[in-house]
Amino acid sequence: MTQPKEEIRVVAFDVFGTVVDWHGSVRREVERLGLGVDGADFARAWRSGYQPAMREVMERGEWIVLDVLHRRILDRVLADFGLDAMAEAERRQLNRVWHRLEPWPDSVEGLARLGTKYIVCSLSNGNIGLLAEMAKHAGLPWDCILSAENFKRYKPHPDTYLGVARTFDVEPGRVMLAAAHHSDLEAARKCGLLTAYIERPFEYGEDQPKPVAPWERNTLHATSIVDLAGQLGC
Amino acid sequence: MTQPKEEIRVVAFDVFGTVVDWHGSVRREVERLGLGVDGADFARAWRSGYQPAMREVMERGEWIVLDVLHRRILDRVLADFGLDAMAEAERRQLNRVWHRLEPWPDSVEGLARLGTKYIVCSLSNGNIGLLAEMAKHAGLPWDCILSAENFKRYKPHPDTYLGVARTFDVEPGRVMLAAAHHSDLEAARKCGLLTAYIERPFEYGEDQPKPVAPWERNTLHATSIVDLAGQLGC
Numbered sequence: 180m181t182q183p184k185e186e187i188r189v190v191a192f193d194v195f196g197t198v199v200d201w202h203g204s205v206r207r208e209v210e211r212l213g214l215g216v217d218g219a220d221f222a223r224a225w226r227s228g229y230q231p232a233m234r235e236v237m238e239r240g241e242w243i244v245l246d247v248l249h250r251r252i253l254d255r256v257l258a259d260f261g262l263d264a265m266a267e268a269e270r271r272q273l274n275r276v277w278h279r280l281e282p283w284p285d286s287v288e289g290l291a292r293l294g295t296k297y298i299v300c301s302l303s304n305g306n307i308g309l310l311a312e313m314a315k316h317a318g319l320p321w322d323c324i325l326s327a328e329n330f331k332r333y334k335p336h337p338d339t340y341l342g343v344a345r346t347f348d349v350e351p352g353r354v355m356l357a358a359a360h361h362s363d364l365e366a367a368r369k370c371g372l373l374t375a376y377i378e379r380p381f382e383y384g385e386d387q388p389k390p391v392a393p394w395e396r397n398t399l400h401a402t403s404i405v406d407l408a409g410q411l412g413c
Numbered sequence: 414m415t416q417p418k419e420e421i422r423v424v425a426f427d428v429f430g431t432v433v434d435w436h437g438s439v440r441r442e443v444e445r446l447g448l449g450v451d452g453a454d455f456a457r458a459w460r461s462g463y464q465p466a467m468r469e470v471m472e473r474g475e476w477i478v479l480d481v482l483h484r485r486i487l488d489r490v491l492a493d494f495g496l497d498a499m500a501e502a503e504r505r506q507l508n509r510v511w512h513r514l515e516p517w518p519d520s521v522e523g524l525a526r527l528g529t530k531y532i533v534c535s536l537s538n539g540n541i542g543l544l545a546e547m548a549k550h551a552g553l554p555w556d557c558i559l560s561a562e563n564f565k566r567y568k569p570h571p572d573t574y575l576g577v578a579r580t581f582d583v584e585p586g587r588v589m590l591a592a593a594h595h596s597d598l599e600a601a602r603k604c605g606l607l608t609a610y611i612e613r614p615f616e617y618g619e620d621q622p623k624p625v626a627p628w629e630r631n632t633l634h635a636t637s638i639v640d641l642a643g644q645l646g647c
Contacts, residue, residue: 246582298545308581311532311557323545324557328580346562347542348480 186353187373187411190293191325191343193334193358194303194310196382198290198404199280199317201226206384208276212269216260219384224259228252233304233333242331244306250274277305278312282319283379289404291320292413300325302343302356304333335366344372357407361394368396375399375407420587421607421645424527425559425577427568427592428537428544430616432524432638433514433551435460440618442510446503450494453618458493462486467538467567476565478540484508511539512546516553517613523638525554526647534559536577536590538567569600578606591641595628602630609633609641 195201205225206218214221232248253274257265265273293299300323301310307326314321323346327333330342344351351371358364359379368374375398378391393400401407429435439459440452448455466482487508491499499507527533534557535544544558557580561567564576578585585605592598593613602608609632612625627634635641 294549298549300545306580307557307559307563311534311581315528315532315556322549323541325541329541329563346540347545 187297187355188349188353189298189300189343189347190355190357190375190407190411191300191302191372192290192404193356193360193363194301194305194313195280196379197357197359197377198286198301198319199282199313200382201277201280202382202384204280205276208273208279212273214260214262214265216262219386221256221260223383223387224256225249225252228255229304237333237336244308244328245304246274246277246306246309249277275312278309279316280313282317283403285403285405287318287320289406289408292405292408293411294320294322296411296413298322298347300343302334302339303327334363337366337370340367340370340372355398357401357404359391361397364394364397373398375401377404377407378402421531421589422583422587423532423534423577423581424589424591424609424641424645425534425536425606426524426638427590427594427597428535428539428547429514430613431591431593431611432520432535432553433516433547434616435511435514436616436618438514439510442507442513446507448494448496448499450496453620455490455494457617457621458490459483459486462489463538471567471570478542478562479538480508480511480540480543483511509546512543513550514547516551517637519637519639521552521554523640523642526639526642527645528554528556530645530647532556532581534577536568536573537561568597571600571604574601574604574606589632591635591638593625595631598628598631607632609635611638611641612636 192198202222205222209218209221232252236243290299301321302325303310304327306328307324310324310326325343327339330338332338341351344354355373355375356364356367357375357377359377359382364374364376380388380391383389399410401410426432436456439456443452443455466486470477524533535555536559537544538561540562541558541560544560548555559577561573564572566572575585578588589607589609590598590601591609591611593611593616598608598610614622614625617623633644635644
């Protein structure tokens, strides 16, 4: 793990799972609504439609924002859970839970500390409006919200990673992507970005811990965003 | 001036002249460099190339970010002021003065107060990287940075104003544009946005005050961003 720390100008963050706890937030919302279904299962079912939906959009050469994809998946999941009767206004309200996701306990402090030395931005497949409302709700101190929507391509398309470097007029090697997903980091690394893995063992719930072992290919490995800030001297 | 205040969801701000003092900031930078030219005249000459450069880009159907246009204009202005000898590194550094513009005294407080009730974003012809560095430098508390770069069109193209509404998935009538320029507000109004004029009499320097009389067509008229916040109940 070589660390050309002085070269970093921008730290870009994956958001769902890395900065915010989508599973816990969606689960709690579903439980609050008293729908009579398992909130954890519902959250995972909803999220599991995410990658296929984006892949389909990319394969068709379309551009559709994530709010719309989330809604399409939600309608399917509601049917699967026997909740077909949910009214339109309630569906719309539930779909916006992705705008109100809660941060992990270290996220706000970690981002703020990184912001003292670097430009700290999002690089999420969430649309700009979703990310802006989430940041306002959760108090995420982004210097700049960047989204797949800026580049009209979903991660892991190279245009997204290279787009961060272009936006700030720096070489890709001066951008670090921080994410809780090795696949995202792998795609960023292929574009020449530095990478930081953030451990989020309970992204899918405390009952379904995921492995968070280090991969040597990543520039840094951190147990939290605060840990990453510390490693980067913030 | 009718004021459907409860309907407003987003307040989008023009930036150069409205939120930051480009004239004073560029003038002071030029004076600091001791180039032996009049800083105020230099600033105005540089800025005067701005509208024609964007118009040319739009007429050609191109997309070129403002940093690049600023640099082209700078090279011409340096020649006009007899400063052809300036080295490349110094030109590059000077061109980035637009990333370091100072806010008007009321801007940070005004934006923060508006942010307690509304989504507060930029809508500037400055590129995203420029706006993000400026926000960091000046402490501008944007919820979201939106730029002509998001829409690949410069204001006053309708795609920019309507793009704000689309980004946040609201009707144009729930977006208010705040600007110190009636032409910008006029174009926004044609797209169905609400408008707020902000008085900046010294945008072009204290020696060249500009008229700031109210236009009845604007939804609101404010002497500052803090005044706007007060009028909107923040």
